[in-house]
Amino acid sequence: MSENLSFPAKVGPAVVAVGVVVLAWHLYADLSGIGVTTLPSPLRVAQQAWVHRQALFDNAVPTVRATLLGFACSLTAALLLSVLMDFSGLLRRALFPVFIISQTLPLVAIAPLVVLWFGFGLFPKIMLVALVTFFPMLVALVQGYAATEKEIVLLLRSMGASRWGVFRLARLPSALPFFFAGLRISITYAVVGAIFAEYAGAARGLGIYILNAKNNFRPDLVLAAVGVSAGLTLILFGLTVLIQRAAMPWIRFDRDPAP
Amino acid sequence: MTAAARLQLRGVQKAFGETEVLAGVDLQVHEGEFVSILGPSGAGKSTLFQLLIGGIRPDGGTIHFDRAPLHNGTARFAFMPQRDALMPWRRILDNTTLGLEVQGMDRRAARAKVAPLFAEFGLQGFERHYPAQLSGGMRQRAALLRTIVQDRDMLLLDEPFGALDALTRAAMQRWLQTMWKRHRWTALLVTHDVREAVFLSDRIYVLSPRPARVLHEFHVPLPRPRDASSSRLEEASRIEAMVLATLLTPEPAGEQSS
Ligand SMILES: Nc1ncnc2c1ncn2[C@@H]1O[C@H](COP(=O)(O)OP(=O)(O)OP(=O)(O)O)[C@@H](O)[C@H]1O
Ligand SMILES: [Mg+2]
Numbered sequence: 477m478s479e480n481l482s483f484p485a486k487v488g489p490a491v492v493a494v495g496v497v498v499l500a501w502h503l504y505a506d507l508s509g510i511g512v513t514t515l516p517s518p519l520r521v522a523q524q525a526w527v528h529r530q531a532l533f534d535n536a537v538p539t540v541r542a543t544l545l546g547f548a549c550s551l552t553a554a555l556l557l558s559v560l561m562d563f564s565g566l567l568r569r570a571l572f573p574v575f576i577i578s579q580t581l582p583l584v585a586i587a588p589l590v591v592l593w594f595g596f597g598l599f600p601k602i603m604l605v606a607l608v609t610f611f612p613m614l615v616a617l618v619q620g621y622a623a624t625e626k627e628i629v630l631l632l633r634s635m636g637a638s639r640w641g642v643f644r645l646a647r648l649p650s651a652l653p654f655f656f657a658g659l660r661i662s663i664t665y666a667v668v669g670a671i672f673a674e675y676a677g678a679a680r681g682l683g684i685y686i687l688n689a690k691n692n693f694r695p696d697l698v699l700a701a702v703g704v705s706a707g708l709t710l711i712l713f714g715l716t717v718l719i720q721r722a723a724m725p726w727i728r729f730d731r732d733p734a735p
Numbered sequence: 736m737t738a739a740a741r742l743q744l745r746g747v748q749k750a751f752g753e754t755e756v757l758a759g760v761d762l763q764v765h766e767g768e769f770v771s772i773l774g775p776s777g778a779g780k781s782t783l784f785q786l787l788i789g790g791i792r793p794d795g796g797t798i799h800f801d802r803a804p805l806h807n808g809t810a811r812f813a814f815m816p817q818r819d820a821l822m823p824w825r826r827i828l829d830n831t832t833l834g835l836e837v838q839g840m841d842r843r844a845a846r847a848k849v850a851p852l853f854a855e856f857g858l859q860g861f862e863r864h865y866p867a868q869l870s871g872g873m874r875q876r877a878a879l880l881r882t883i884v885q886d887r888d889m890l891l892l893d894e895p896f897g898a899l900d901a902l903t904r905a906a907m908q909r910w911l912q913t914m915w916k917r918h919r920w921t922a923l924l925v926t927h928d929v930r931e932a933v934f935l936s937d938r939i940y941v942l943s944p945r946p947a948r949v950l951h952e953f954h955v956p957l958p959r960p961r962d963a964s965s966s967r968l969e970e971a972s973r974i975e976a977m978v979l980a981t982l983l984t985p986e987p988a989g990e991q992s993s
Contacts, residue, residue: 637837725865
């Protein structure tokens with residue numbers, strides 16, 4: 477967490493870095509004589525994105541919907557299961573390996589299968605988004621509970637708090653910084669997960685748009701759609717940061733903030 | 736002191752696996768008495784407190800409170816842990832009401848009960864601050880306030896000033912003495928600081944290194960307030976020297992188990 481930097485000082489370096497990359501790309505595409513159907517310049521990508529803005533928007537809507545629904549599902553599941561696993565060692569030992577195995581499944585192989593089983597509708601997309609976002613959040617929560625200061629637990633016990641009381645008053649709030657760290661990681665997977673699912677089969681969505689553009693030899697539109705998905709991820713990421721600020725007002729004062 | 740002790744420990748033993756920590760500790764605390772426990776680091780002082788608050792169970796010996804065996808779940812003690820254990824996510828006001836909330840008091844009533852004490856504890860104006868915004872001494876006073884508002888039979892203070900610089904610590908000791916004179920809490924204090932123990936206590940128990948037993952019990956028959964200008968300064972120094980000698984040469988005529 478950076479200290480009291482002004483806004484330009486905070487985002488300035490990132491803007492410059494992105495600008496340098498885009499400029500290099502532009503110069504290369506312009507001067508190397510490479511074809512537009514191989515590597516279009518960023519200017520052309522922007523132009524074409526503007527021309528096809530309606531199509532891009534129409535295809536972004538289902539992607540956003542799948543992302544948010546899938547993310548909501550996995551968030552709920554991660555919260556519930558993390559609580560259950562915190563209270564039951566048996567459940568923790570039983571489920572943790574299952575979740576780890578679920579992380580080893582290659583998305584490329586799983587996505588077409590899920591589409592094969594559940595069709596082209598919304599459901600398989602939600603499932604895939606949930607699959608890729610669930611684990612980082614669960615791990616973050618479980619770690620966060622475990623990071624509760626022992627003395628605080630002892631203190632609550634001395635006050636006569638029940639196990640649930642200790643959980644509610646100490647373990648849950650202690651897990652918040654970890655939870656938001658996990659949330660930030662998850663959210664960057666979420667849009668990618670939805671696009672992967674659409675790529676494997678969908679009526680509409682950025683994934684299928686990218687696939688079609690590629691098949692029509694339009695790398696400029698592929699890149700335009702990629703730009704949209706990156707923009708979506710950044711917006712969602714920014715939202716989690718805002719929510720974290722609202723949910724953890726004390727973190728501004730913390731001298732040694734957790735992750 | 737003819738009255739029966741409120742807290743009475745007899746032969747209390749505790750081991751963690753192979754590590755024998757308490758090898759039969761005997762001590763008592765009477766009503767309105769301020770008693771200190773001094774002992775080397777790792778002797779088992781915090782372990783002793785954990786036994787009292789029911790975090791762990793003794794392997795042997797008995798613990799009585801008001802002549803009844805101490806049961807798990809009967810919260811007799813207001814405990815102040817070794818580090819302040821303030822919750823970083825709660826404002827100071829809500830940190831100090833924690834014990835009352837756990838007891839089931841509703842938040843508004845708990846706040847109303849605690850708020851008038853903020854001035855006395857030197858925390859006025861900091862009710863809505865977070866712990867990270869407070870100095871070490873203020874955090875310690877907040878932790879102490881959280882401890883005493885619980886209205887328990889007895890205070891257990893585990894090195895309340897251990898983390899403070901010398902100057903702040905001295906100020907806090909004075910302040911605690913004033914507070915104690917006014918409220919007459921029954922208190923058991925763990926400390927590393929011989930001067931602090933003599934300054935604050937009616938009696939002092941000195942523990943041996945682990946496995947801990949009581950090596951010696953000292954009475955401190957000095958009138959309060961005790962300060963640097965006190966005419967009994969010499970006597971205080973004499974007691975300090977004796978306590979220190981016991982701590983530094985911990986083997987008297989010793990029957991020692993293992
Ligand atoms: N839960 C536990 N499991 C195993 N060993 C423990 C446990 N709690 C304490 N011990 C051990 O018991 C011994 C006494 O610990 P304790 O914290 O009571 O010491 P202390 O006298 O409070 O020391 P200090 O003055 O440094 O706070 C130490 O050797 C410690 O490693
Ligand atoms: Mg200790």
